Amino acid sequence: MSDLIRRDPRTEWITRNRLHPLHADVLFSGGGATGAVRGPSGLIRKNPHASGFIGPNGIKRIDRLAALKGESGPVAGQRRGAAKAATEVQLPLVTVENPDFYIVAVLDMVGGRLTSHDKDVLGQGHKLAAGLKANGEGEGVVVAVAFGEVKETSFDTAGADRVIHLQGEQFEGYSPEQRITALQVIDQQLAPRHWLFPDSVAAGQELGCRLAARLGERPATQAWQVDNDSALCRGGSQRIDISRATPRLLLLAEECADPIDETRHEAKLIELDNVPATLSRIQDCGAVDVDPSQIPLGEAEFILSAGNGIHDWNQFHAAAEVLGATEGASRVAVDDGFMPRFRQVGATGTWVTARVYVAVGISGAIQHMQGIGQCDKVVAINTDAGCDMVKRADLSVIGDSGEILAELIRLVESRQQGGAEDAA
Ligand SMILES: Cc1cc2nc3c(=O)[nH]c(=O)nc-3n(C[C@H](O)[C@H](O)[C@H](O)COP(=O)(O)OP(=O)(O)OC[C@H]3O[C@@H](n4cnc5c(N)ncnc54)[C@H](O)[C@@H]3O)c2cc1C
Numbered sequence: 001m002s003d004l005i006r007r008d009p010r011t012e013w014i015t016r017n018r019l020h021p022l023h024a025d026v027l028f029s030g031g032g033a034t035g036a037v038r039g040p041s042g043l044i045r046k047n048p049h050a051s052g053f054i055g056p057n058g059i060k061r062i063d064r065l066a067a068l069k070g071e072s073g074p075v076a077g078q079r080r081g082a083a084k085a086a087t088e089v090q091l092p093l094v095t096v097e098n099p100d101f102y103i104v105a106v107l108d109m110v111g112g113r114l115t116s117h118d119k120d121v122l123g124q125g126h127k128l129a130a131g132l133k134a135n136g137e138g139e140g141v142v143v144a145v146a147f148g149e150v151k152e153t154s155f156d157t158a159g160a161d162r163v164i165h166l167q168g169e170q171f172e173g174y175s176p177e178q179r180i181t182a183l184q185v186i187d188q189q190l191a192p193r194h195w196l197f198p199d200s201v202a203a204g205q206e207l208g209c210r211l212a213a214r215l216g217e218r219p220a221t222q223a224w225q226v227d228n229d230s231a232l233c234r235g236g237s238q239r240i241d242i243s244r245a246t247p248r249l250l251l252l253a254e255e256c257a258d259p260i261d262e263t264r265h266e267a268k269l270i271e272l273d274n275v276p277a278t279l280s281r282i283q284d285c286g287a288v289d290v291d292p293s294q295i296p297l298g299e300a301e302f303i304l305s306a307g308n309g310i311h312d313w314n315q316f317h318a319a320a321e322v323l324g325a326t327e328g329a330s331r332v333a334v335d336d337g338f339m340p341r342f343r344q345v346g347a348t349g350t351w352v353t354a355r356v357y358v359a360v361g362i363s364g365a366i367q368h369m370q371g372i373g374q375c376d377k378v379v380a381i382n383t384d385a386g387c388d389m390v391k392r393a394d395l396s397v398i399g400d401s402g403e404i405l406a407e408l409i410r411l412v413e414s415r416q417q418g419g420a421e422d423a424a
Helices: 009-016 023-034 062-067 076-086 118-133 176-192 204-215 311-322 331-335 365-373 388-392 401-416
Strands: 036-038 044-046 099-106 140-147 163-164 194-198 220-226 230-235 238-246 249-254 302-306 325-331 356-360 379-380 393-400
Touching: 099 118, 099 176, 099 204, 118 140, 118 194, 118 220, 140 393, 163 176, 176 194, 176 204, 194 204, 204 220, 204 249, 302 311, 311 325, 311 401, 325 331, 356 401, 365 388, 379 388, 379 401
Parallel strands: 099 140, 099 194, 140 163, 194 249, 220 249, 302 325, 302 356, 356 379, 379 393
Antiparallel strands: 036 044, 220 230, 230 238
């Protein structure tokens, strides 16, 4: 075949004429999804208009993450997710048969699951273990201690080489005395090189302080930069840093270390010798119901947040009430007068740390995203499958906020009345 490039004047004319009914067909027939077309001069030209897709609100969107993988479109994210699951990379497994030392991390496990703070603490455990190994002290393991009901299944990828699970009636609810007795048994059985606790109100701070008092040791509190020699701790109402030699007991601040994400660990169960029964002077009378609307946004665990995509405000308030959620809002909802200023989430509002954040009709502007960076699980309800909130979300419901909230209210009410739709 000759190398001569043959020109087709009609095709060239259609290519130049954007209004021609065959313009798109001709343009993309040669280039496909990449948008590469042969221009009138015979040169291959990249058509920048070929990338992206038109969202439900008529605005063109470019899914850059999908583009990196060579595909774009509202379903590209889902396809990527499926492909990722199919080719899930098996992280290298780290095994230590006969450990030379133990580092014990007592975890908060709020709701039976690892919190991000717990994962930071496990990361810190490995950092200390690596330091000790580098000092020639052998191979150590990080032991995760969990009390009560556990729903977590990813101790291995969070960095737990060993797991001690203390369950039973005596460890349920608020039971610091029994827990400290169990920790003392661990201290005798494993003689840990370090005790690590999340310095949190959830449980870690109190347990850490109680254990330190019981063992007669001085812990480092609010430690945020720790190595094997020194620990830097926040002090003076968070205004100053105090440096001290790294003690055995550490109460660690959030983000003290990077969580484990490149290795898998054994998460082998360790059985404890008998934990003696403790005569308890504390009686847990159970949780007290609080009005979610009275909880400050920064402390709320479950937030239902409203944006410009809410068109029925009474319905939104009703949904928050039946779900028992604290209300939040985007700046647009606040500026438009639908929500009070103290409900605003984001860079110029409150930075929230909810375990579940449901964003209803919020597009996901960067200023809003800054405020939800610490949230564990984000759920997006939006008509636009390509919006940034949907990309950030762990779960997305694509549809009209009014319809979805109405269905949600119906389901929750039916569940509360013991209806047949419990399973839903
Ligand atoms: C200096 C500065 C500081 C800022 N600080 C903040 C801040 O702290 N917090 C903050 O939130 N913003 C802040 N903003 C504003 C921010 O840039 C965005 O304008 C704002 O977050 C957008 O709010 P929104 O997502 O509710 O509205 P829009 O951007 O209008 O998004 C509405 C969303 O609702 C969806 N939608 C529409 N109808 C429906 C429906 N029927 N059902 C379901 N979904 C629907 C749309 O698809 C869209 O995704 C700041 C801006 C500046 C310049």
